[in-house]
Amino acid sequence: MTLKARARRLAVRGSRAWYRWRGPRQPGPPEPPPCPDGWRTGPPHYVGVGAQKAGTSWWNRLIETHPHVVSPPGQPKELHFFDRSWEEPFGTADIESYQRYFPVPQGSVAGEWTPGYLIDFWTPELIARAAPEAHILVLLRDPLERFRSGLTHQLATSSAPLTDRDIQGAFQRGLYAPQLRRVLAAFPAERVWIGQYEACRADPARQLARTFAFLGLPPHELDPDAIGSEVNPTTREKFQPSPSLRASLLAGYAPDLAQLTELVPGLDLSSWPSAREVGLA
């Protein structure tokens, strides 16, 4: 083994140990990108707010293929701008700071998609203050599949065994109704697009056309090859809840699913196995 390879291995081990000791990085926004000559910064045209493990990286990448959508080089999909805004006062300086992340040339638009915004109860109202005209994007997924995918991701990134708090936390993220109520309290319904991961998988071209239309962008046909593959696909075996836990999760999601049909009129519950299993579709 070369010295370089050995050093790299040591560095990886060290960073894993650091991660285990320190816990996951407290996510926060990176530095805003430079604003080239002739470009202007301003509030984002769209903000994706959720949900985690519902295909948002894939969908955001497809949105960014539109010729009118600009993504500054190096800018991550997830800004996590509001992650710490519960603890600290949020004022004009914060609004100006947020808007610096979205430089665009004339005729183009920009946005971001941080899936955690949906669960943070303080965030929808702050987005409405920082980007009052923004279009809000939400991708939902069968809550039980989302639960499994979330815990699979956690097991892949941490060596710690799952605890009751992890299970309850992952369950809670799939209770969509209270989360959507907060978004719909902060933004008019016509400026909130609530899509379904399953529909996007089944017919991406059609759903993408809808997304572009919602964003007020001219139609843009995508090369079928470019649509294809998922970002962040799950590579390890999926977390499988025990029959007993699975039954409890389904029973726990049933009242939430029942509310979703009222909150989101166009929602197709029949594409969610959980909803079919509890007799709601």
Place this chain on the structure above:
Amino acid sequence: MPAAPREPRQPAAGLPDGWQTGPPDYVGVGTARSGTTWWDSLLLAHPGVSRPATTPKEVHFFDRRWEHGLVEGDIARYHALFARPAGHRCGEWTPGYMLDAWTPALLRQAAPDARLLVLLRDPVERFRSGRTLAESRFTVGATARAAANAAFNRGVYADQLLRLWAVFPHEQVLVLQYERCVAEPRAQLERTYRFIGLAPEVPPELELDVRVNGSRGPKVTLSEWQEGQLVRCYAPENERLAALLPDLDLTLWKSPR
């Protein structure tokens, strides 16, 4: 930060003459920072209620059983914690039972006939009173953000109640409002005694307005914006709860102006 509480040790074999073990007669299932320790102590003050010194108020029996549910011997282990003289009532009160998705079904298996008690408090005050970091019991990776979310979600009561009702008949669940217990402790206590099958008379020497556990731990200081934000976010959830509970008096809880 404290780890998840350990389950109490099994009592030593051998009961005094005339004592017996069995499923709890009552189980308090919710909710944290809402006066449950105070109310539990008032239950224990009734001459017809007893609980072994080795069994704490919060048993946390189901917390760790999310994966496999109850395995052989678990039900007997749970029942062994509730030793009492014949004719006495015995129970426990773990405020997190109502929150955890897997717990109502397991509790129904272990204590199908138990009378369930839920004490609810204005979720904004509950949030303020919660030692948010401690109550979320996050260890590695705990962030203020995760703790705030966990504390907030504990105050979304309607879904928790629906999960409970999905496995227990409504008449087996008594939902009390903390603010009413404070305002009229005697009437609410009589109601509680009656609900768990006891003579409703409150022992005359009993000090009703002692608030156990009240000042332990710092309160969360909320800014005006934070409080307003909580009030706004909880309002639709409180409305949903009131639709489920006709007796709930929402005028006792903060609502948007």
